[in-house]
Amino acid sequence: KLMMSLQEVNPRVRGIRLSSQSGLHSLTENNTRDIIQGAPQSFKEQINISSGDPQRAGMKPISFVRQVLAVCLCPELLSDEHLPLDVRLRALRLLEACDGESVGSYTASSGLPHVRQTIAEFIMKRDEGVPAYAKNIFISSGAQRALMVIVKLLSGGEGRLQTGVLIPHPCPHGLLPLLDEAGVMAVPYRLIEEENWAVDLSELERALTTARGRCEPRAIYISNPGNPTGHLQDRESIEEVIEFVSTERLLLLVDEVYQDSVYAPNKEFISYKKVLFEMDEHLRDTVELVSFHSLSCACVAECGLRAGYMEAVNMDPGVMHFVDTMLCTDINAPVTGQLALDLMLSPPGPGDPSYNTFVHETLVTRATLAQNSQRALKLLNDLPGMSCRPAMGGIYLYPRLDLPAEIKEQANMLGLEAVVLYCQMLLEEEDLIVGAGDDGTSGSHYLRLCILVPPDTLEEVLSRLSSFHLRLSDRKLNRIV
Amino acid sequence: KLMMSLQEVNPRVRGIRLSSQSGLHSLTENNTRDIIQGAPQSFKEQINISSGDPQRAGMKPISFVRQVLAVCLCPELLSDEHLPLDVRLRALRLLEACDGESVGSYTASSGLPHVRQTIAEFIMKRDEGVPAYAKNIFISSGAQRALMVIVKLLSGGEGRLQTGVLIPHPCPHGLLPLLDEAGVMAVPYRLIEEENWAVDLSELERALTTARGRCEPRAIYISNPGNPTGHLQDRESIEEVIEFVSTERLLLLVDEVYQDSVYAPNKEFISYKKVLFEMDEHLRDTVELVSFHSLSCACVAECGLRAGYMEAVNMDPGVMHFVDTMLCTDINAPVTGQLALDLMLSPPGPGDPSYNTFVHETLVTRATLAQNSQRALKLLNDLPGMSCRPAMGGIYLYPRLDLPAEIKEQANMLGLEAVVLYCQMLLEEEDLIVGAGDDGTSGSHYLRLCILVPPDTLEEVLSRLSSFHLRLSDRKLNRIV
Incomplete structure (x- = not known):
């Protein structure tokens, strides 16, 4: 008998439900071609657009960010005149902000004071003067890690007293495992697909009412711009949510x-913060809000460097002390990531040697995203049995899929969700990995597609997806006839 | 009333006992000079040797590591002929190991396969041929994070069924908060100071016996070379521990x-692994062992880059699956840190352009450590009321302190531990931060001193510590007379 056997693993850990995403990932390692017999085998180069990983797909990093980090790591480059002057000056300033002037030193667990100050200044500028303070900013190894800290503070209770958190359906694919690990009950509220995935007040109220009695709902999580739905809330919709959380006394967690x-x-x-500060004083002074941001966002997309932050608004200083305590057990976010946050939020300005390149690189990314979204939307909506709502932001499209009855039957026999089978077949026949959307209870099927990829790659993706999808429809017809 | 009030914070989080270390850190931010009246104020540059942060103290990074990372971040440097050829070739190889050939992409949650393979090869070489496999290696954002994953898997139960973990006393200062957060009971076993902090079998047995009935001990944590005591276990001592865990069916967690x-x-x-594999077959095949290593070790000391790993030996593959699941919620360790692990464990070899520099830099660090240890040991043992056991490895000394009765009384009145008051006074009078050791129940007092600092800094540290300590003894004498 093993000392640490499977049966003895912490039940909460055993209860973590990995997303269908992860199932698909492991498929890429196992040979499962024999599951579906007679499928044409693909020998193409694999493309994976199931999650947001722009640089894996071939998007380029921001030169300024990379150059400054290189100099910080290797200060002998400070005298390399091939590198722009503003790059070297910035590296010097960042090194001075590090203990021992080295990226190899620990930082405070909530991050380098210099970077927290830069973040506060960025927020204040973004929100046209609404005050932001470094002491309310906590840097972590990514936005998900920051969210985990808050959720763990909220966590507690059992049975009807277990902490609940309202979450959108569909939601970002890492969210459910995170809540599972923290021991918190997910309370889904539906986004309204017919209204381009809008947040609906009556649906929030329904979700909350049905949850009470089953758990103790204490917070609501919002993703805006929406992951994976691409919706964007306008001021009115945000105001509705803020009034709702105020009335219902929920902590407002906003993934931005x-x-x-x-x-x-x-x-x-x-x-959300700007809207809040333009509402009535009683809201502005009382609604507790935590907003999350990340280095893994669209334009910088430094997913591998692992850094993000949260800003806490109206949070009890005693509670913030425990945010710090929780971050302590992580030691600190990687210093290279922290410095990259500084560079992302305080980029070169007009007149700086790196300015033109920076502006060009950022514009290319934004243009790619807008054009890819339009291009993919049109093609997806032209496919039979596929329909996709237009997105306004973020990096995903989330098309609905009407699957042939035969696929559903076959999936049923194999003990798989139908959409997972679809994704498996797509992988095996076209070497294309897309995300299997979360079906929930509606019986509908969805795909999650990251569209922040080079335009050539998008064309290849759409071509593979179309061929497969049309072939699948034909196969269905063949068998029915 | 706030939505998230202090009273509602998860009790487990509220129960995290930060080490006296953290209390001291916050002292550096608050002005507490008025606590102790009449103390001479210091206007020196602050020195902090309370924790292991060699680069903050002025130790230099390994050039090869930094140069390769700089090129990986900024691949335009691949053609920079000022950089050694092996640096550029290695960067090329590491970039090929990254998805999209970029450090900006995510990796698998257990780390880049290429780096896991390098780690396995390092271990096999270190252990003179004992096999090591990449599939048993898990990369994380530091050794502490890896330990947290294992402890959370073990965690569970309440009251007499609560999971317990045997830990040394004294122990590394981050260990207790980690166990608190995981909800695991710490079961201390004393290291034997008189035998230079040896691990003692009968003390392990005593600790285990008294723990049973109060909790469910499931693992033992060992720090070797010892943090903060600097002891080193020999083969015989390691064999004793291995036989003990086998008999008592404990998981063996070794911080190496x-x-x-x-x-x-x-x-x-x-x-531990090498010793295990040279013992009887029934031990070799059954004892479950997890060994931890880190980028924050002595010679590379890249604490800020945040990476470490663990190797699991004889662990159930089903359990390892949940190790992976837990690491998933962390997304992945920072890529720069992962690559630095690769460089640390597979450094330049003879004949490579960077070899001589690498060897020189490593030798300087080792020599500094050995000389500092001797120098500090002698001085500490010359001070009245101070005695220190010789250390054999690691980066700390852990002297025992006999405090004057007056300090104890004063501390008592202030509601502080006596050693914490000593450290506060030292900070305020000499701007020197040392770690307040863990008193436990023995009534003895200890200091934790990191000795991996430049020799000049050590001289300054010893001079400040001596002046303060002698002044304190004099003060006592004055009052007694």
């Missing part, structure tokens, strides 16, 4: 990591 | 992060 990637014409991102 | 820093003459590090 795609704030830099609103691309629909005449739309722009407005932060 | 200072394996690169054994400096006592005629002593060398031997891994």
